[in-house]
Each structure stands twice: as structure tokens, then as C-alpha cells.
Amino acid sequence: MIEVKSLKKSFKHFEVLNGLNLKVEQGEIYGFIGKNGAGKSTTMNILAGLSKPTSGICLVGNDDVTNIIQPSDLDLGYLPEDPRFYPWLSAYETLVYLGDCGTHKIKPARVHEILEWGGLDKDKDRRVGTFSRGMKQRLGICSAILHDPSLLILDEPSSALDPQGRNDVLQLIKGLKDMGKTVLFSSHILNDVERVCDKIGIIASGKMVLEKSMKDLEESHFQSLYDVVFEDKVTEAAMNCINSSERVLGVEINNQAMVIKMEDGHASVRSLMQTIIDNDLKIVEFSRRKRTLEDIFIKEVQGL
Ligand SMILES: Nc1ncnc2c1ncn2[C@@H]1O[C@H](COP(=O)(O)OP(=O)(O)O)[C@@H](O)[C@H]1O
Ligand SMILES: [Mg+2]
Structure with missing residues (x-):
């Protein structure tokens, strides 16, 4: 589903990614971990088509991300590290608005279905400006799956939340797997990663230092x-x-x-x-x- 080889990315003279390799199989929940500033968001932005790599191979599904014309050409949903919404719109209006943005318009029934899945149906008419951080994060995940993509890229979806909020988000991530989606998510809360991931990748010094399935990790490291x-x-x-x-x-x-x-x-x-x-x-x-x-x-x- 995702194949990254020898990926390099520099900002002026500052090299953030220095030959990163990463592989995510279809249907997997992949936990991308690393210290703050390790290059997780940089990698995920490149994969989502939002930033160009300096060099390297970066395949998402059947697409080479360096060849796409616009990010929406990729069959993926993306949750940024700090999702922002118009505070005066309700959750329902937010999703209807986002659903109108693509080439393929989203029907109201789909919006209701997604809000219910995200546990936001009771609050659908509340203004997003009054939402808790956890509710905003769940709305962000709802926005990411609105167009029913095969792959979700979620940047630190649970990191800034309290234990209840984190649990809600982790349950949604598990739900995505049950729907047959592939999920790549970053986190520095390793307990969260352990709870939901099939595979982990550790990035340090711009490279992947360990990439293993949780099953293999248990055999080799635990x-x-x-x-x-x-x-x-x-x-x-x-x-x-x-x-x-x-x-x-x-x-x-x-x-x-x-x-x-x-x-x-x-x-x-x-x-x-x-x-x-x-x-x-x-x-x-x-x-x-x-x-x-x-x-x-x-x-x-x-x-x-
Ligand atoms: N647009 C940019 N210009 C310059 N430096 C950047 C830019 N984006 C990220 N960086 C730097 O790249 C490094 C990796 O950042 P990031 O990918 O956000 O790390 P992580 O998500 O793992 O915390 C950091 O040192 C950050 O300051
Ligand atoms: Mg980051």
C-alpha cells in the first residue's frame, strides 16, 4: 500500500530525511514512532502529496506521489497534526462543506453515517468552536474518511488528548481496520501504539532504525x-x-x-x-x- 525507498528531504541545508525506507501493507495499522523533530510529519506530508521529496521513491497505492498533479489525486485521507475547523460551523455543516470540496460530492446520508461512526451524532448541530480537543480530533478523522479512501494517514491523532479522548481515538483507528482500511499513524505515546498496531517503524537520524510486525517484535525483542x-x-x-x-x-x-x-x-x-x-x-x-x-x-x- 505504501512503499518508500531511500527518501531524502532537506530544508535548505538542513537534512531531515536521509534515506528513509518504509513499507506498509494493505489492511495494516502501522505505528510510526520517533522523537519530536525526527521527521514523522515531514514523511507523512510527502506521502499525502503536500510536500515534495528531495529524492527517493515514494509509492502510495498505484501512484508515485512525485508525479501527481494535486494531493486529491491520491486515494487517501489525511489528518494533520493540528486540525483546524471553522469555529462557527456545526460538525454537520463542516462535513457537508468538506464533502462539497472534492470532485465526487458527498450525500447528506453519508455525512450522518460518518458522524454516527465518530460518536458525534448527538453533537452534530453544535458549533465546532465549542468542541473539546477529543471531539475535534474525532471530527478530523471523520473528515479524513468522508470520501471513503483506502488509506488513512493520521499525524499524532491521539497525542494531545486525555486518557478518555485517546481511548476514543484508538477505538476509531481499530474500527478503520475492521472496515478494511490501511492506517499509517504517528505517535510518541508508545502505549497507544502497542494497543492498536500490527507493525511499527522507528525513525531516528532521518532513517528507519527498526521496522517490524508486533508479532515478530514479541519474538525477537520481548x-x-x-x-x-x-x-x-x-x-x-x-x-x-x-x-x-x-x-x-x-x-x-x-x-x-x-x-x-x-x-x-x-x-x-x-x-x-x-x-x-x-x-x-x-x-x-x-x-x-x-x-x-x-x-x-x-x-x-x-x-x-
Ligand atoms: N518547512 C520547514 N522548514 C524548515 N525546517 C522544517 C520544516 N518542516 C520541518 N522542519 C524541521 O524538520 C525536522 C523534522 O520535523 P517534523 O517532521 O515536524 O518532525 P516530527 O513530526 O517527527 O516531530 C524538525 O527539526 C523541523 O524543525
Ligand atoms: Mg510531527
Whole structure:
């Protein structure tokens, strides 16, 4: 759906993108993450046809974005980082107005359908100037899907919102996937990305430093660490037994508390439990410590 290769973009002498590669498959929710100023909006503006790259390949669907005449030639909906609306128009009037702007006019029934989908049907006649940030953001997503595009590019859709507002927006993004849409969205709230994405891409120093499906990331980066606290001090014999048991990769001990590094998979937990039972050790606490996307992000962009 999106294929970006060796993308470069400079503003005068300032190089923001320095050979970025990015690939989004059809039907995927892709989380584009990076520090402030990393170049996320710059990339998304190029993909939406709003800005020209300095060099590189940038394909969206069947179109090469460098060859389009105007942004509306692309089959995509775009939500800018800070969407602005006419404050004196109602939500309904806003969508009718935007629906009249394209070559393909939008019918009132479609506007009602979209407002209901965005949870704004009760507020459709309220002036947008009185809307909360979360409502404006949902109206922005409604505007982006009004013309029923296959791809949505959403620039920080949830970042400036409170937890309820963020949750509403994330639910809409999941809803877009259920409709069969492809979504590329940027965020620096990694917890949000983890909640909805199929794939992530981390941009740093103008390049993609890590691009992986969440499934592959779990296998390669989220190794299993277990915190186990025993009732009594563990004997050296028992400790050796745990250390040499099947699927255990390493053990650290601090009095009764142990951190055990395991191979992934449920079978490994079962064999660890069996070793503990065989050694007649009494457990006070047993929990899995999971690495978060935040840990991975910090590791990948550290020192860059
Ligand atoms: N039109 C512009 N002219 C000059 N510099 C720009 C322009 N747009 C963005 N930049 C710079 O490019 C860098 C990347 O910006 P941006 O793509 O907005 O980052 P992000 O969205 O990841 O926070 C920043 O240092 C920003 O100041
Ligand atoms: Mg940005």
C-alpha cells in the first residue's frame, strides 16, 4: 500500500530525511514512532502529496506521489497534526462543506453515517468552536474518511488528548481496520501504539532504525524475564538446579528474590515450575516481566 525507498528531504541545508525506507501493507495499522523533530510529519506530508521529496521513491497505492498533479489525486485521507475547523460551523455543516470540496460530492446520508461512526451524532448541530480537543480530533478523522479512501494517514491523532479522548481515538483507528482500511499513524505515546498496531517503524537520524510486525517484535525483542520471590533463602544446590534446568538462559539472585531469564513460550514456564516444585521451594511471588515498546524504543534510538 505504501512503499518508500531511500527518501531524502532537506530544508535548505538542513537534512531531515536521509534515506528513509518504509513499507506498509494493505489492511495494516502501522505505528510510526520517533522523537519530536525526527521527521514523522515531514514523511507523512510527502506521502499525502503536500510536500515534495528531495529524492527517493515514494509509492502510495498505484501512484508515485512525485508525479501527481494535486494531493486529491491520491486515494487517501489525511489528518494533520493540528486540525483546524471553522469555529462557527456545526460538525454537520463542516462535513457537508468538506464533502462539497472534492470532485465526487458527498450525500447528506453519508455525512450522518460518518458522524454516527465518530460518536458525534448527538453533537452534530453544535458549533465546532465549542468542541473539546477529543471531539475535534474525532471530527478530523471523520473528515479524513468522508470520501471513503483506502488509506488513512493520521499525524499524532491521539497525542494531545486525555486518557478518555485517546481511548476514543484508538477505538476509531481499530474500527478503520475492521472496515478494511490501511492506517499509517504517528505517535510518541508508545502505549497507544502497542494497543492498536500490527507493525511499527522507528525513525531516528532521518532513517528507519527498526521496522517490524508486533508479532515478530514479541519474538525477537520481548524476551521472557520472571521475578520469583521464595519464602526462604535459596540453597546453592537448588539455585544450580534452576540454573541448569531446561530453557533457563540465566539466573540472578538476591537473597530470596530471583530474576530468571527464560526462552519464550509457555512450555518453558511449565518446566521452570516443575524444577521449583521438585526442589520443594515455597514461592511468595511469581511474575513475568515484559519488555515494553518503550524499552525497545530507548534501546534503538540511544546514542543516535
Ligand atoms: N518547512 C520547514 N522548514 C524548515 N525546517 C522544517 C520544516 N518542516 C520541518 N522542519 C524541521 O524538520 C525536522 C523534522 O520535523 P517534523 O517532521 O515536524 O518532525 P516530527 O513530526 O517527527 O516531530 C524538525 O527539526 C523541523 O524543525
Ligand atoms: Mg510531527
